[in-house]
Amino acid sequence: MNTLIIGDIHGCFDELVELCDRAGIGDGDVVVSVGDVVDRGPQPGEVVDFFRRRPGSVVLMGNHERKHVRGVLSYGQEVTREQLGDRYADDVRWMSTLPYHLERPDVRVVHFGHFPGVALDEVPEDVRAGTTSGEGRLRESYGDRPWWEHYDDDVPIVFGHHVVGPEPLVVRDRVFGVDTGACHGLALTGLLLPARRLVSVPAREDHWARVRKRWQVPVLRRQPWPTMTFEQIGKKVGKLRDPELGDESLDRILGWIESLRATIPSLRDALEGEATRLEAEGGDFGRAAAAHPAGAWLLRHRAGRLSPTHLGCSTPADLVRLARALGRELPAEPLRP
Numbered sequence: 033m034n035t036l037i038i039g040d041i042h043g044c045f046d047e048l049v050e051l052c053d054r055a056g057i058g059d060g061d062v063v064v065s066v067g068d069v070v071d072r073g074p075q076p077g078e079v080v081d082f083f084r085r086r087p088g089s090v091v092l093m094g095n096h097e098r099k100h101v102r103g104v105l106s107y108g109q110e111v112t113r114e115q116l117g118d119r120y121a122d123d124v125r126w127m128s129t130l131p132y133h134l135e136r137p138d139v140r141v142v143h144f145g146h147f148p149g150v151a152l153d154e155v156p157e158d159v160r161a162g163t164t165s166g167e168g169r170l171r172e173s174y175g176d177r178p179w180w181e182h183y184d185d186d187v188p189i190v191f192g193h194h195v196v197g198p199e200p201l202v203v204r205d206r207v208f209g210v211d212t213g214a215c216h217g218l219a220l221t222g223l224l225l226p227a228r229r230l231v232s233v234p235a236r237e238d239h240w241a242r243v244r245k246r247w248q249v250p251v252l253r254r255q256p257w258p259t260m261t262f263e264q265i266g267k268k269v270g271k272l273r274d275p276e277l278g279d280e281s282l283d284r285i286l287g288w289i290e291s292l293r294a295t296i297p298s299l300r301d302a303l304e305g306e307a308t309r310l311e312a313e314g315g316d317f318g319r320a321a322a323a324h325p326a327g328a329w330l331l332r333h334r335a336g337r338l339s340p341t342h343l344g345c346s347t348p349a350d351l352v353r354l355a356r357a358l359g360r361e362l363p364a365e366p367l368r369p
């Protein structure tokens with residue numbers, strides 16, 4: 033029985049199939065992924081299905097799966113959510129079951145980090161998964177020296193996470209860094225056991241360059257911009273910004289938000305004008321306001337409880353509603369089909 037331990041696959045399904053083929057993997061063999069099976073590549077669903085359906089498969093938790101499980105979605109994860117569509121929630125449930133390491137008598141596997149000398153199951157999860165906090169812990173312990181320079185057990189250890197270049201990293205024939213950047217157009221690499229033979233296939237193209245462009249507008253479209261608070265919008269925009277891509281579409285969204293907020297002074301004037309008019313009529317202000325489409329705002333204004341800077345509007349939809357109540361149409365959200 034052979035075992036093939038594969039570096040970061042990141043949705044590169046064609047390369048995965050070709051690698052298994054080239055390594056001579058058969059039904060009785062074991063295929064292990066160091067994690068990061070999704071994000072950045074063209075076919076995350078196919079890669080997930082490959083492992084979910086194949087007996088004799090092990091997928092470890094990578095920092096990318098962990099982001100999905102924890103619901104912390106940056107642009108790369110938003111793209112995956114679009115690619116997976118209706119099956120996304122089910123796939124994330126599957127991701128939440130992934131182990132953080134594999135320990136066998138003949139090999140150890142983690143997505144990224146280890147404290148050599150400590151049992152793997154006692155190493156913090158974020159270190160094993162290679163999250164930002166986990167990498168911070170490693171730096172606290174080892175400074176700029178990588179953890180594997182401290183590893184001198186006889187049992188080989190395999191990890192991914194950092195692209196080591198087009199060729200795998202091999203240290204003292206027992207430490208194997210096998211993330212060779214498949215999604216960035218370099219190669220997909222696996223370590224075949226028990227032979228300890230490294231097998232690679234070249235990537236078809238720089239997948240992420242194409243994927244990140246292809247999904248930009250769908251990702252921006254799916255955000256519920258009108259009902260997000262202005263604060264949430266600011267945070268989301270920060271997460272979705274991708275300087276390498278050019279943010280023309282994102283800037284259109286931001287331009288729209290700015291144009292809505294720019295109407296606040298004139299909406300305030302209109303509101304004050306209506307309040308003055310109702311007061312001048314001399315009747316019961318409360319009753320008159322209740323019959324006015326902008327009544328709720330007029331009452332708050334009169335009570336001195338309406339902030340002059342946001343007029344009680346925390347979302348674009350609030351502003352649109354207020355404007356309509358005052359008989360005005362604000363510009364429509366861009367990118368809507």
Ligand SMILES: [Mn+2]
Nearest residue numbers: 040068193194
């Ligand atoms: Mn990765």
